[in-house]
Amino acid sequence: MNVIDTPIDTKIVARSDESSDIFTLTLQFTDTEKKDYAFQPGQFNMLYLFGVGEVPISILSNGVDNRLYAHTIRRVGRVTDGLSLLQVGDHVGLRGPFGRGWPLDLAQGKDVLVITGGLGCAPSVSIIYHILKHRADFGRLFILQGVKHSSDLIFKKQYEQWAALPNVQVALAADSSQPNWPGHTGLITELLDQINLDVNNTLCMMCGPEGMMRASVQRLTQMHFPEEAIYLSLERNMECAVGHCGHCQFGGDFICKEGPVFNYPQVKALLNKKGF
Amino acid sequence: MPYFLAYEQFNDLISALNALGYRCLGPQVQDGTIVFDDLTDAKQLPWGMRDAQKPGQYRLQKSELNESFAWANGPQAIKPLLFKPKESLWRVERDEEGAFTFKETLPEHKPIALIGARSCDLAGMAVQDKTLLKGQYGDQQYRWHREHLLVIAVNCSYSGGNCFCVSTKTGPKATSGYDLALTEIQNGFVVEVGSDKGRDLIDSLHCNEAEAAEIAAAAQRSIDAANMQTKRMPKDNSRALRDILMNNLDHPRWQEVAERCLSCGNCTAVCPTCFCHHQTEHPTVDGNGSVHAREWDSCFTQGHSYIHGQVVRDTTEKRYKQWLTHKLGTWWDQFDTSGCVGCGRCVTWCPVGIDLTEEMAAIAGESNVVVDKKEKDS
Structure with missing residues (x-):
């Protein structure tokens, strides 16, 4: 069955709350014989809530079992509200995978800098798992995550685990923080001064609010980090995921098809304009 | 024959x-x-x-x-x-x-x-x-x-x-x-x-x-x-319009046309090439089934650019700019053609008579009026 035009049935095999409004659903195809589904880190699925509709959600690999697909979701609208109420054993429709993922092949042999903000950390988890799985193919790994308030940080345990690994540096920033916050209080761009970047041998992958990504690019270019080595994941309204419904147009690109991951020079002009 | x-x-x-x-x-x-x-x-x-x-x-x-x-x-x-x-x-x-x-x-x-x-x-x-x-x-x-x-x-x-x-x-x-x-x-x-x-x-x-x-x-x-025909598309509707539009995103004409545009979406409904649609859900009465459907949408609506709590194109200026830059400009990037076929419907059925050839002329600096052939010959 084609999983592009019509959804396929999946079952929730695990569910966890990451914060008061962010939760993770791990899905498994009910047709366990289904073997032709494969995704690249950075791609997304359309998840379908019965009787309500679909939403685009990035796929997190858990790094262990390729038959389980985790999706970390924020409760913001009708579909995601409904999804948040589902429990283990409930069913969800799935179409996918869609879009162009992270350029992990280009990162081989280089250091990797992952800069994320807010829930932007979710689409980047698959990068981290991929690198950890193929550790010898990559250089140092820098993981920078920024949140508005320190209490917004999710995946705390994973950050601690990654920070303990050799050749991995994790740096966290919160615009405002409560006591005992182990990270930096301030902007994520300030974290760039705390790490020892080799600007000529690093690939940067970024996902988060556009303001945060613009500021990060600006700081990186000040540090003479080449623009061509920056990739970012963009987001717009998406309803079809195949470049037909028109909602995710970003100039001449459909974010669902040509993106969501773009090389910075390709989207630079419009990223700095309002209304696209 | x-x-x-x-x-x-x-x-x-x-x-x-x-x-x-x-x-x-x-x-x-x-x-x-x-x-x-x-x-x-x-x-x-x-x-x-x-x-x-x-x-x-x-x-x-x-x-x-x-x-x-x-x-x-x-x-x-x-x-x-x-x-x-x-x-x-x-x-x-x-x-x-x-x-x-x-x-x-x-x-x-x-x-x-x-x-x-x-x-x-x-x-x-x-x-x-x-x-x-x-x-x-x-x-x-x-x-x-x-x-x-x-x-x-x-x-x-x-x-x-x-x-x-x-x-x-x-x-x-x-x-x-x-x-x-x-x-x-x-x-x-x-x-x-x-x-x-x-x-x-x-x-x-x-x-x-x-x-x-x-x-x-x-x-x-x-x-x-x-x-x-008395009307024409500047630059004969060529790919050149793409760069003209994308290099003029801050042109004062956008604000001026936005003051006339009602953002009603008539132009997109009558356009033979507009393809935006949104998807809708129609559950059956017994609650055990549902039909997933689509219906035409328009980039002139607020909902078109809605994304988790915010609207990317929150003003008529941004919406008109999206429509025209796409129709005559970035359509080339996507489909190697203009999105305009010269039927004039969006001009006719616009309740306030906005003429895209005229808007394009204002930005391109080239007339949208056909020079009378006799006049040209003399």
């Missing part, structure tokens, strides 16, 4: 199409305009009608010619037949354990024969083919309708006040995309064949071959229609 189809034979054409299993649609006067509806008799055609079109205006008038296609166009192109205003995509059933079975829903109806499509409408269909058929992903519903459509084009012998297909090179004479193409002359039509299906159809009618004088009269009709 072209044929001649006399007025008296028009009903034979309808009967032949019906005999082949087609539902026949043709132009007729309804609600003060010309629309495509079921055609069972040539009498239903808009005999003697002519449309006076201006920005924001459409008026049907009696013409002194007693011809059936002496008008330019109505609000519909072919689009509503292929990319339907509302259509089911798939349905889902939920069983007792809560598991889902999904099934694609394909249309089910008789094939359609459309009589009276214009050259610009065929150009619009070719653009939508690129969007919905020829890319990485095909659209199943569009493909189904496309495969069940026979097109009998009728070449224009008159251009409306908002027509500019000469400058967009999409008319007034149809060059491809039809099964048969008719040109109305005295007492009937010169018929050209565009496909095997069209060939079989015309063969079954036993028409005479057109005489040289009839062929010449038909050719003159297309020339006359072309010469009537």
